[in-house]
Amino acid sequence: MLDFVRDPSLYNFVRGPLVWIAFLVFIGGSVYKVRSLILMAKAEKVVLPFINAKATVRSLLHWLIPFASRNLRLNWIVTVFTFPFHIGLVFLPIFLLAHNVLIYESWGISWWTLPEGLADIMTIVVIVSCVFFFFRRIFSPKVKFVTFASDYLILIVTFFPFLTGFLAYHQWLLPHKTMGILHMLFGEIMLISIPFTRLTHMFYFFLSRAFMGSQFALWHSRDW
Amino acid sequence: MAVEEKVVSREFKEYVRKPNPDWGLDETIKGLTPEKIEKTIKAVIGGRSARIKGVIETCIHCALCAEACQWYLSNDKDPTYAPVAKMRMTIWEMIKRDGKVDAEFIKQCARIVFTECNICHRCSMYCPYGLDITFIIGMVRRICFLLGVVPQRMIDQAYAQSTTLNQVWLSQNDWIDTIQWQEDEVGVDFKDLRIPIDKEGAEVMWLPLGAEPKTGPYHIERTAKIMYAAGVDWTVPGKDVWDSSNMPMFIRDFVTMQRIVRGLYENAARLRIKKMVLTE
Numbered sequence: 001m002l003d004f005v006r007d008p009s010l011y012n013f014v015r016g017p018l019v020w021i022a023f024l025v026f027i028g029g030s031v032y033k034v035r036s037l038i039l040m041a042k043a044e045k046v047v048l049p050f051i052n053a054k055a056t057v058r059s060l061l062h063w064l065i066p067f068a069s070r071n072l073r074l075n076w077i078v079t080v081f082t083f084p085f086h087i088g089l090v091f092l093p094i095f096l097l098a099h100n101v102l103i104y105e106s107w108g109i110s111w112w113t114l115p116e117g118l119a120d121i122m123t124i125v126v127i128v129s130c131v132f133f134f135f136r137r138i139f140s141p142k143v144k145f146v147t148f149a150s151d152y153l154i155l156i157v158t159f160f161p162f163l164t165g166f167l168a169y170h171q172w173l174l175p176h177k178t179m180g181i182l183h184m185l186f187g188e189i190m191l192i193s194i195p196f197t198r199l200t201h202m203f204y205f206f207l208s209r210a211f212m213g214s215q216f217a218l219w220h221s222r223d224w
Numbered sequence: 225m226a227v228e229e230k231v232v233s234r235e236f237k238e239y240v241r242k243p244n245p246d247w248g249l250d251e252t253i254k255g256l257t258p259e260k261i262e263k264t265i266k267a268v269i270g271g272r273s274a275r276i277k278g279v280i281e282t283c284i285h286c287a288l289c290a291e292a293c294q295w296y297l298s299n300d301k302d303p304t305y306a307p308v309a310k311m312r313m314t315i316w317e318m319i320k321r322d323g324k325v326d327a328e329f330i331k332q333c334a335r336i337v338f339t340e341c342n343i344c345h346r347c348s349m350y351c352p353y354g355l356d357i358t359f360i361i362g363m364v365r366r367i368c369f370l371l372g373v374v375p376q377r378m379i380d381q382a383y384a385q386s387t388t389l390n391q392v393w394l395s396q397n398d399w400i401d402t403i404q405w406q407e408d409e410v411g412v413d414f415k416d417l418r419i420p421i422d423k424e425g426a427e428v429m430w431l432p433l434g435a436e437p438k439t440g441p442y443h444i445e446r447t448a449k450i451m452y453a454a455g456v457d458w459t460v461p462g463k464d465v466w467d468s469s470n471m472p473m474f475i476r477d478f479v480t481m482q483r484i485v486r487g488l489y490e491n492a493a494r495l496r497i498k499k500m501v502l503t504e
Contacts, residue, residue, distance in 0.1 A: 037277060041275075047274060071350040078286070143286065143287040145306070146285045146309055148285070198281060204353070208356075209353060211275075212355070215348075215356070
């Protein structure tokens with residue numbers, strides 16, 4: 001049944017051209033998204049003149065520090081899951097040893113890497129957090145009311161690269177190479193979908209906080 | 225006659241409310257046509273300004289804004305009162321259906337945005353992204369206003385302000401007359417107290433709310449006493465606009481809203497005052 005995965009052409013495609021496509025789409029799409037929003041804001045005339053650099057930095061720091069804001073303290077369970085989740089999401093792919101080895105083999109460059117044990121724990125945290133968010137969508141009435149199929153979809157898109165990566169590392173369930181193909185495929189799907197789904201909050205977070213932080217500064221109100 | 229107990233939304237089964245008859249909502253929707261609704265929705269949100277696009281494309285539907293809302297907290301944490309739920313039931317649905325909604329839906333939107341939200345901005349303070357949910361609610365209010373579907377009391381005040389530049393249908397003569405009457409009243413306690421009208425170069429210009437000369441003139445008397453005791457060099461404008469409330473703002477009637485603010489600043493510039501002091 002899994003004969004097709006033994007075909008080297010699939011492996012070569014997922015490892016070769018698709019990586020390039022995924023990164024080009026991810027970087028190009030993200031630049032386009034951010035640029036288009038800033039240009040739209042510029043056309044609106046009432047956004048950019050009020051952006052306050054000091055308030056922006058303060059607002060970003062305030063919300064990037066766990067439990068600094070009132071709402072993150074109120075919803076402390078979410079905070080406990082969401083911060084390790086996002087840290088893993090952003091830093092694991094960049095600093096994972098296995099990824100670094102691949103880059104070193106291709107281009108001869110590498111950078112600082114995470115200890116393997118720590119990376120393993122961080123992956124588990126990401127996977128468990130995804131499960132938590134999934135159950136939160138189902139069981140919290142306020143979240144359930146605003147949940148759409150797309151919400152589950154973006155959760156699945158973030159979940160599978162980490163699950164398959166974890167399984168590939170431990171060589172469980174499927175042969176290592178098959179799992180590796182799946183892992184690369186899901187990772188590429190995630191990269192491609194970042195600019196075109198609400199995963200863009202990766203970039204828009206900074207823009208919307210800049211806007212609202214500056215508004216609070218304008219109103220002399222506290223950033224909660 | 226049997227009284228209808230509950231209103232259950234057609235689209236959202238969770239949205240259950242008591243009936244709330246209002247001429248401004250029930251009667252005005254009768255004149256709406258689907259074409260008119262679609263055209264209005266597209267005129268307001270069709271261009272997708274950065275502020276609308278930013279909110280719609282960033283919101284991850286986490287419902288962390290819910291705890292910010294006094295409506296949510298004071299209604300036993302009913303999920304339909306959460307700020308994000310209000311967006312979901314109004315603008316998300318309009319975008320999803322590309323503006324093709326019916327009059328009944330507009331009435332429901334009007335009920336949600338006018339009577340279940342105070343546009344207080346607390347949800348933006350609780351949102352991890354700082355999304356301007358209030359701006360979105362304001363845009364839905366604008367759609368409803370342009371379609372004429374506004375609670376009767378709100379549209380009454382806004383009409384008053386667009387006609388007389390104050391929310392209580394008080395003419396300029398009545399305003400000056402009320403000020404002078406209150407000056408007479410204060411004279412019992414303070415012989416040399418004056419309420420200076422149109423005093424050029426004064427330090428402070430006091431701007432009351434419309435209701436003060438209309439239904440609570442003693443507020444003017446008391447303000448005068450406070451200013452007198454504090455030794456403030458103050459004045460009140462003798463020309464429109466003197467009402468510092470801005471009811472058109474609440475229905476997002478941008479034209480009248482701007483006329484009010486412009487009028488206040490024109491008075492300030494005319495009298496060359498340094499500070500404006502507003503009631504409330």
